[in-house]
Amino acid sequence: MSMNEPLRPSAPPPQVGPPPQVGREKQTCLSGTGVTKLFGFGRTKTLAVDHVDFNFHEGEVISIVGESGSGKTTLAKMLLGLISVTEGDIYFQGQKRDISSSRKKQEYWKNIQAIFQDPFSSYNIFSKIDDVLLDCIRMRGGQRLPKEEKVKLMTEACSFVNLKFAELTNKYPFELSGGQMQRLMIARIFLLKPKILIADEPTSMIDACSRATILDYLMKLRDEVGMTLIFITHDIGLAYYVSDTVFIMEKGKFVESGSADAVILTPQQPYTKRLLNDVPKIYEEWDLSTV
Amino acid sequence: MRHTFRQAFSSGKFVTGFVILMGLLLLVILYPLIFRAPPLQIIAQGTFFPPGIYVSAYDSINAPTTYTLNLDGAAAKRVAAKLKDEDRVAMKEWLVVAGVPEDQIDISDAQKLLTLWAENYDPAKQVKGMTLARQRYFQRVNNAIQGLLSTEGAIIAVRQPESGALQEAGAVKQTDYVNISEVPNVRILPLGTDNFGRDVFAQLVRAIGVSLLIGIVAGLIATGIGLVLGLLAGYVGGAVDDVINFITNIFLVIPSLVLLILISFSVGQESRGAFTVAVVIGVTSWVWTTRAVRAQVISLRNRDHVNLSKLSGHSLFRIIRGDILPYIMSYVFMALILQISAAILAEANLSILGLGPRTTDVPTLGLMMQWAMIYQAHILGKWWAYFPVLISITLITFSMNLMITGLDQVFNPQLRN
Numbered sequence: 001m002s003m004n005e006p007l008r009p010s011a012p013p014p015q016v017g018p019p020p021q022v023g024r025e026k027q028t029c030l031s032g033t034g035v036t037k038l039f040g041f042g043r044t045k046t047l048a049v050d051h052v053d054f055n056f057h058e059g060e061v062i063s064i065v066g067e068s069g070s071g072k073t074t075l076a077k078m079l080l081g082l083i084s085v086t087e088g089d090i091y092f093q094g095q096k097r098d099i100s101s102s103r104k105k106q107e108y109w110k111n112i113q114a115i116f117q118d119p120f121s122s123y124n125i126f127s128k129i130d131d132v133l134l135d136c137i138r139m140r141g142g143q144r145l146p147k148e149e150k151v152k153l154m155t156e157a158c159s160f161v162n163l164k165f166a167e168l169t170n171k172y173p174f175e176l177s178g179g180q181m182q183r184l185m186i187a188r189i190f191l192l193k194p195k196i197l198i199a200d201e202p203t204s205m206i207d208a209c210s211r212a213t214i215l216d217y218l219m220k221l222r223d224e225v226g227m228t229l230i231f232i233t234h235d236i237g238l239a240y241y242v243s244d245t246v247f248i249m250e251k252g253k254f255v256e257s258g259s260a261d262a263v264i265l266t267p268q269q270p271y272t273k274r275l276l277n278d279v280p281k282i283y284e285e286w287d288l289s290t291v
Numbered sequence: 292m293r294h295t296f297r298q299a300f301s302s303g304k305f306v307t308g309f310v311i312l313m314g315l316l317l318l319v320i321l322y323p324l325i326f327r328a329p330p331l332q333i334i335a336q337g338t339f340f341p342p343g344i345y346v347s348a349y350d351s352i353n354a355p356t357t358y359t360l361n362l363d364g365a366a367a368k369r370v371a372a373k374l375k376d377e378d379r380v381a382m383k384e385w386l387v388v389a390g391v392p393e394d395q396i397d398i399s400d401a402q403k404l405l406t407l408w409a410e411n412y413d414p415a416k417q418v419k420g421m422t423l424a425r426q427r428y429f430q431r432v433n434n435a436i437q438g439l440l441s442t443e444g445a446i447i448a449v450r451q452p453e454s455g456a457l458q459e460a461g462a463v464k465q466t467d468y469v470n471i472s473e474v475p476n477v478r479i480l481p482l483g484t485d486n487f488g489r490d491v492f493a494q495l496v497r498a499i500g501v502s503l504l505i506g507i508v509a510g511l512i513a514t515g516i517g518l519v520l521g522l523l524a525g526y527v528g529g530a531v532d533d534v535i536n537f538i539t540n541i542f543l544v545i546p547s548l549v550l551l552i553l554i555s556f557s558v559g560q561e562s563r564g565a566f567t568v569a570v571v572i573g574v575t576s577w578v579w580t581t582r583a584v585r586a587q588v589i590s591l592r593n594r595d596h597v598n599l600s601k602l603s604g605h606s607l608f609r610i611i612r613g614d615i616l617p618y619i620m621s622y623v624f625m626a627l628i629l630q631i632s633a634a635i636l637a638e639a640n641l642s643i644l645g646l647g648p649r650t651t652d653v654p655t656l657g658l659m660m661q662w663a664m665i666y667q668a669h670i671l672g673k674w675w676a677y678f679p680v681l682i683s684i685t686l687i688t689f690s691m692n693l694m695i696t697g698l699d700q701v702f703n704p705q706l707r708n
């Protein structure tokens with residue numbers, strides 16, 4: 001840990017206790033100190049996340065970039081409270097996060113939502129697609145709405161991700177393509193409008209054209225409801241395109257972090273440079289043209 | 292759920308097993324509706340009557356009409372039925388001595404044997420080296436055969452109540468027949484009677500029903516306990532898991548048969564009805580289901596669809612019911628069938644040891660085996676008292692195992708995906 005300290009000149013210092021009220025847009029919504037996850041015992045021990053510190057602000061778009069196996073998904077699951085934290089603390093809206101009872105967990109999950117990495121395992125294969133979307137309407141307190149109203153909401157949410165609800169209704173998840181499943185997961189977010197969204201490679205199976213539209217819609221949603229977007233990707237170009245702050249993750253550690261411009265235009269770490277070099281040329285040019 | 296069933300019925304093996312089981316079930320349900328006699332009633336005076344159709348001799352004689360049928364070989368059949376095997380062998384022996392070539396003598400054909408005998412037997416003939424006693428024996432056989440070949444009928448006499456003298460009331464000719472449907476008292480005993488003189492088939496049908504019921508009750512109890520404990524241990528985890536694991540391990544180290552015997556013994560003969568035995572079997576056999584369900588749930592609980600359900604604010608109960616149970620349902624169903632067939636065998640085991648249900652109310656397959664063994668049906672060669680029981684147990688277990696194999700083939704590729 002002490003090794004990375006000097007290597008993160010632009011990283012915000014970890015927040016402990018109530019966040020400083022600098023300004024509305026700078027309010028901390030999620031932060032952590034020394035967050036660690038250790039899987040297994042003895043010989044099969046894996047240090048998936050290794051003492052990471054972070055400070056995510058409200059309304060910000062944060063990207064966590066790293067190669068496969070660097071611990072991105074594990075960190076996301078800890079942030080979501082789906083797996084336990086081996087060591088360290090996570091703070092939610094300035095308070096130490098308390099999800100010790102199932103009621104508190106349910107309360108926490110009203111604020112934080114996710115798009116999981118693998119759309120194929122994200123669905124219950126025994127329930128219809130409609131149930132997934134109806135759950136979202138229920139969570140927003142709309143279970144009493146008339147049926148037409150619900151269908152309208154679902155149709156609208158689907159249209160944001162280039163899906164036609166009429167074609168999907170009454171189908172089972174396994175009747176959909178991977179990309180369709182992934183888009184439906186994003187449609188959930190348009191219904192839920194959560195405070196924090198953790199999106200783990202949300203567009204990995206979606207064609208480039210739809211991807212741009214969907215990302216634009218997500219950005220709009222961010223502006224509309226002040227959603228904090230935590231974006232997990234191995235694609236540093238995409239991270240640069242969407243995010244305000246970038247965290248570079250290597251073997252469970254944050255090796256570099258800061259504003260997207262600082263990290264990507266002037267990378268300090270060889271790992272970051274390597275990630276940047278791996279970006280296909282054509283993509284890089286497109287990226288630079290959008291600066 | 293509907294999908295699961297449709298998948299199950301796409302397997303040939305499952306369907307075969309299912310059809311066999313349904314056939315047995317149909318028999319169990321329909322037979323008592325048609326033949327209403329209580330299955331445990333003692334009807335026979337004597338033990339182990341062989342299977343067959345029993346026609347009242349008295350009613351046959353008094354049948355409203357007698358019919359005359361002239362059938363070829365009727366007399367020979369009558370003779371054949373009376374001619375004992377040892378007599379036939381002796382006849383052959385004599386004929387060979389008398390000079391008939393051995394390959395011309397067929398002792399299974401009574402008619403031919405008798406003709407040969409009539410042609411060759413000479414009571415006066417002295418056979419060298421034959422004792423007098425042996426010669427007398429052949430003379431006796433000859434006399435008996437002569438009696439058999441008589442063509443006279445039998446006289447039916449009634450005793451005069453006053454004088455006690457016999458008076459002819461009718462005669463039965465050898466060519467007289469009665470139509471069995473005109474005889475008021477006919478009892479079919481497809482599997483004869485047992486040592487107590489009870490109809491084995493009626494008993495067997497009831498026993499299959501009771502044993503299946505014991506199996507289902509015990510299977511449901513075992514699967515129910517196993518499922519609930521497995522779900523709790525697997526999904527809730529933590530201290531709950533530790534406690535359940537501890538209990539499971541205790542049950543694991545004690546062989547369940549020993550436990551079963553101890554509990555059955557301590558319950559006592561009097562209060563040991565079929566239902567009690569089923570409960571005892573059920574509460575001693577949930578361990579493997581618990582462990583298997585726990586393992587399955589642990590592999591499911593970290594899947595993203597469960598995570599999504601959590602994020603959607605679903606309660607623990609709702610997640611278990613909606614996101615865990617459907618995934619393990621096919622497995623639980625297989626476990627249930629396995630438990631049922633194991634429970635039927637466990638009942639048979641207990642009963643053979645004399646620890647089954649008390650013997651006064653209902654028969655079970657195990658009790659029938661026990662009775663057959665105590666009264667040595669297997670030593671006496673009374674196959675009908677035990678063999679059909681064995682076949683029934685085998686058929687039930689076989690059909691259930693077939694169902695499980697079928698289900699396994701259908702569901703396991705799905706689990707691997």
Ligand SMILES: Nc1ncnc2c1ncn2[C@@H]1O[C@H](COP(=O)(O)OP(=O)(O)OP(=O)(O)O)[C@@H](O)[C@H]1O
Nearest residue numbers: 039040046048067068069070071072073074075234
């Ligand atoms: N449940 C688990 N049990 C044991 N080890 C695990 C578990 N989940 C993840 N790991 C290990 O933790 C490390 C980080 O995994 P993680 O899924 O967080 O990587 P990732 O950055 O999301 O990779 P990818 O880009 O491929 O999704 C890996 O070495 C992985 O093997």
Ligand SMILES: [Mg+2]
Nearest residue numbers: 072073074117
């Ligand atoms: Mg991942």
